[in-house]
Amino acid sequence: MRSYINGAIKEAIAKGWVLMSKIPGARELGVYFPSLATIANREIERIIAELDYLYNDDDYNDPKSIRQKFSKFKQLSGRLSDIENVVIAAMSRKAADDEFVNKLVYQICQEINYPLQTPVASCLSQKYYHIYPDYNLICIPLLESEFVLHIPDIYHELGHPLLYLENPKLDAMQNNLGLFNVEVRKYFDDEIKRRELNKTNQSEFDSIHVWKESWLEKWSVELFCDLFATFTLGPAFIWSNIHMCTKMSWEVYKIPTFQKSSHPPGEARMKAILHGLELVGFKEVKKEIQAKWEEFKVIVDHKKPTGFSVAVPDKLLKLAAEFCLVGTKQIGCDIISPESKGKVCELLNNSWKQFWIDPENFYEWEKETVAQFKATL
């Protein structure tokens, strides 16, 4: 396999050069995509240099290091695939609506005083809204530029880079996430100790470890992103969250049993963001949204599993909102208030108000409003 790995490395280097040649030129890149091309070029250069090192380094060529050589090759290969499937694909499949979504994301970042550079937006996502912090690329589903009710999810995605990228401007936000996680860890460690004392069968599997892992590896971040969106946009984000649950997440109390899950249960997310909404002065709207959420839960009739209140205790949900609010303020983002002005903020919050005034005829209103908005953005 030693000759195999060296052959595979050589091929990966060749692939890197081919990928670099696929990066479009100035004319095709247009106004919004050059920064993405720069990131792609630099990342490919770095990967090629690391592959070259792996190929030539004497220590890595020692038979004792073969496993480590395979492991390192796997990482570099993964990074190359990522560039190919994400960055090159986004640059090569530009859509007519890219200009609008880029202006929209730019306007949002201006309104909330986003501390980082505005991400490049591509509206050819086949996987709902998502963001790649390392590439500063946000992907939006194709038709979303014609509708408004899910646009609030952009605010959630903008939260991810704030919690992940290494940048001194983000220290305060990440520190608040870290301090919150210290509380999460303490809560679960205490609960685990208590349970172990009462355990009769020591080999018995306990889902509490899975809940702790889900929080520390995934849920805290997702909750902070939900809360960031709530603090910068307000009620529209929470309405949009209910909208998403009606379409895809009826198991509002679902907690993992054996393997960690990526997102906290819908009920937990709603509790945290409703608490967050109250913290920033929307007490009355909170009641209104909460009533609809309760109504939705009655319709879907999902049963609360045993252990739900241990897996997602109210005290942690409230703490998440409090820590995230401090972090969002400390990094200088503008916090929403009932008096906030801003083109996108007003459009999204007014859209949800309009929706509830006349749901059945909302689409006609939406179509006209989006057209006007696009013309003036």
Next chain:
Amino acid sequence: MFLKPFIHNAKHTTMSNIGINTNTFRLTSKYLDILNDFIVKAKIHPEITDARQEQLIDFVSKLTDVNNAEPQFQMLSSIIERELRNFNKKPDVFLNTLIQDIKNKDTETVIPKIELITEALDVENSEVLAKIIGD
């Protein structure tokens, strides 16, 4: 009545895990790189230098510190603890013994322990990579 207005423009949507999986992939890759480099060098040049010793103690100490407020280490610590439990090892005992072994510059004992941590990160790294590519 409640659902009707929502359903008029319903389409299939899924919550995206891409962002968080990419972060996990990047983070585990970063530390796999550091630890693999250590293993490779230590197998061929068995002495642990003072600089390397300090770097390793700092890394493992952060993993064991329950009050560490760096989200990246909290995530790494959780991943490693899970794998250690799967190997029937008590994470705090395992990691504290490892710190002692590093202080003693006991390369022969340190390498297999670092390899176990590397394996833990590698399991998670492969899992999220498969999700990113297949998502």
